[in-house]
Amino acid sequence: MDFLLNEVLSVTRHRVRQFVDAHIIPVEDQVFAEDRAGKRDTLKQLQARARADGLWVPHLPPSMGGLGLGPMGMCALFREMGRSPIGAKVFNCDAPDQGNMDLLLMAASKAHQEQYLAPLVRAEVTSAFCMTEPAPGAGADPTNLRTSATKVDGGWEITGRKWYSTGARNASFLVVMARTSPDPRTGASMFLVDRNAKGVQYVRDIPTLGDQVLDHHEGEVAFEGVRVADDAVLGQIGDGFKLAQVRLVPARLTHCMRWLGLAERSLELCKKYITERVSFGKELARHQLIQDMIARNVSGIHAGNLMTLHAAWMLEQGKPKEAKPYSSMAKTHVARLLCQVLDDAIQMHGGLGYSDDVPFGRWYRSARAARLADGPDEVHIITVARDWLLGRLDVLV
Numbered sequence: 001m002d003f004l005l006n007e008v009l010s011v012t013r014h015r016v017r018q019f020v021d022a023h024i025i026p027v028e029d030q031v032f033a034e035d036r037a038g039k040r041d042t043l044k045q046l047q048a049r050a051r052a053d054g055l056w057v058p059h060l061p062p063s064m065g066g067l068g069l070g071p072m073g074m075c076a077l078f079r080e081m082g083r084s085p086i087g088a089k090v091f092n093c094d095a096p097d098q099g100n101m102d103l104l105l106m107a108a109s110k111a112h113q114e115q116y117l118a119p120l121v122r123a124e125v126t127s128a129f130c131m132t133e134p135a136p137g138a139g140a141d142p143t144n145l146r147t148s149a150t151k152v153d154g155g156w157e158i159t160g161r162k163w164y165s166t167g168a169r170n171a172s173f174l175v176v177m178a179r180t181s182p183d184p185r186t187g188a189s190m191f192l193v194d195r196n197a198k199g200v201q202y203v204r205d206i207p208t209l210g211d212q213v214l215d216h217h218e219g220e221v222a223f224e225g226v227r228v229a230d231d232a233v234l235g236q237i238g239d240g241f242k243l244a245q246v247r248l249v250p251a252r253l254t255h256c257m258r259w260l261g262l263a264e265r266s267l268e269l270c271k272k273y274i275t276e277r278v279s280f281g282k283e284l285a286r287h288q289l290i291q292d293m294i295a296r297n298v299s300g301i302h303a304g305n306l307m308t309l310h311a312a313w314m315l316e317q318g319k320p321k322e323a324k325p326y327s328s329m330a331k332t333h334v335a336r337l338l339c340q341v342l343d344d345a346i347q348m349h350g351g352l353g354y355s356d357d358v359p360f361g362r363w364y365r366s367a368r369a370a371r372l373a374d375g376p377d378e379v380h381i382i383t384v385a386r387d388w389l390l391g392r393l394d395v396l397v
């Protein structure tokens with residue numbers, strides 16, 4: 001593995017960092033306030049600037065207006081964007097749209113790429129990915145899938161209920177996972193469904209621990225006999241679980257990249273306070289128990305970065321199957337790390353850390369979801385342990 005970024009990537013990374021520092025961070029609060037008031041003016045200005053600066057949809061190939069970065073290039077840029085909770089949205093590579101773009105690029109017909117993908121790339125619309133269902137349906141175990149798609153004349157009829165469909169409220173279309181046969185391996189299929197199709201009912205925004213801002217509203221959606229045409233199937237009938245893996249392994253890594261960026265920024269914010277605040281006769285940064293927190297988190301970020309880069313490198317080598325346990329390891333590590341960094345940031349700032357005068361509490365509430373979304377820790381831990389026991393995972397690469 002070569003850790004050196006090529007010159008183009010190195011320069012682009014620097015440009016993204018400057019963009020985030022100069023244009024995004026100063027207006028973060030304003031973007032959130034406008035969103036709560038039902039406006040997106042500042043966000044749209046930032047998006048126009050990102051597009052003009054050639055930093056738009058960086059994960060997509062140049063033919064789609066992107067930078068054709070590949071997984072390792074994405075690591076370099078997404079970390080920088082992730083330093084702001086709105087960074088990915090500004091460059092139009094936020095979840096779930098970014099993963100859905102990659103999925104449509106891979107599995108949608110040319111006509112559907114024109115109809116659904118092109119406006120998504122231009123940020124004229126947003127999308128959602130509807131896999132998880134309320135119990136007893138699909139969750140940590142996707143084979144519990146209950147939503148059904150039944151063959152009818154000229155298409156399929158979808159019935160079921162989804163929840164935690166991030167962004168479904170404002171989405172113009174949904175990628176819906178539904179059961180098309182009882183087969184445990186090939187019994188699921190993915191469908192493109194218009195959000196306003198007859199029978200799609202937006203039940204509610206699920207009230208959660210995290211802020212419900214921009215398109216990060218966790219939606220509950222009912223599908224009551226929703227008719228879609230035959231060509232609404234992504235890939236082939238029966239490809240659902242396979243496509244979910246193809247979508248989720250890289251999408252999981254992009255989460256890690258964004259979380260590493262936010263963890264790094266949080267730690268940077270701590271530096272100012274602990275180097276200025278004096279307690280028991282010396283600056284906090286000179287107390288060993290504070291140094292322990294710093295070293296733990298610096299090392300944790302570095303380890304998470306290496307794990308993420310390594311899994312991305314495997315994807316770049318065309319080894320998605322082999323990359324899976326490594327991406328599970330990275331996801332579990334980085335999700336826990338982000339929560340730990342933010343908890344320590346609160347601790348190091350004392351009462352100030354617990355207040356909304358600093359962002360750690362707000363960020364922590366959203367960060368806690370990292371240990372659940374895209375599979376809870378336990379499911380990824382099982383993958384790592386199983387693959388290691390089977391000799392599929394080499395810890396000393």
Ligand SMILES: Cc1cc2nc3c(=O)[nH]c(=O)nc-3n(C[C@H](O)[C@H](O)[C@H](O)COP(=O)(O)OP(=O)(O)OC[C@H]3O[C@@H](n4cnc5c(N)ncnc54)[C@H](O)[C@@H]3O)c2cc1C
Nearest residue numbers: 129130131132139140164165166369372373374375376378
């Ligand atoms: C903020 C947020 C956004 C999300 N966005 C989306 C989205 O856009 N689209 C989508 O489809 N889903 C989304 N999800 C859903 C997420 O993927 C699921 O919550 C997750 O997969 C767990 O499923 P579940 O909630 O049904 O938990 P359950 O399956 O009920 O599991 C509950 C708990 O049991 C434990 N557990 C489960 N299996 C095992 C096991 N084998 N061994 C030991 N312990 C186990 C875990 O601790 C787990 O947290 C989102 C979730 C959150 C929190």
